[in-house]
Amino acid sequence: MVTAETGMTTHAIAIVHEEAGVYGIAFPDFPGCIAAGDDLDDVLRRGAAALAAYIDSLLEDGEPVPTPRSLDRLKADPVFRDDAEGGMIVALPVDLSGNKIVPLDVALDEKLIAAVDRAAERAGLSRSDFLAAAAKAKLGA
Known part of the structure; x- marks a missing residue:
């Protein structure tokens, strides 16, 4: 284990x-x-x-x-x-x-949130997973 x-x-x-x-x-x-x-x-x-x-x-x-x-x-x-x-x-x-996953509150433009949600759904990811993947990609992690 x-x-x-x-x-x-x-x-x-x-x-x-x-x-x-x-x-x-x-x-x-x-x-x-x-x-x-x-x-x-x-x-x-x-x-x-x-x-x-x-x-x-x-x-x-x-x-x-x-x-x-x-x-x-x-x-x-x-x-x-x-x-x-x-x-x-x-x-x-x-x-x-x-x-450890830490909850995070962020404020984003509603159109950006809608675009993120559509892209996350197409990728089969949750909003959080999509945003985490985007942040990792931007950071080169």
């Missing part, structure tokens, strides 16, 4: 399936962490956001974060092999550093 005190950045293995033009993603080491999207890029963005929210929730509740298994270990798991049948295996970066 990884906790906020022993955090690290690594990769989480995910399984992507497509059915009738809809893509779904699931993370075997993070039970119940799933997302859906209209195309592969969309489902990967939404999957990354869902995984970040899942981990944040665990950390906020003081729960340990599961350590992602290697692909070799997952391939040895018969449940994983069954779940992965007909799907695509992907590795997404995951930040297990346990950096």
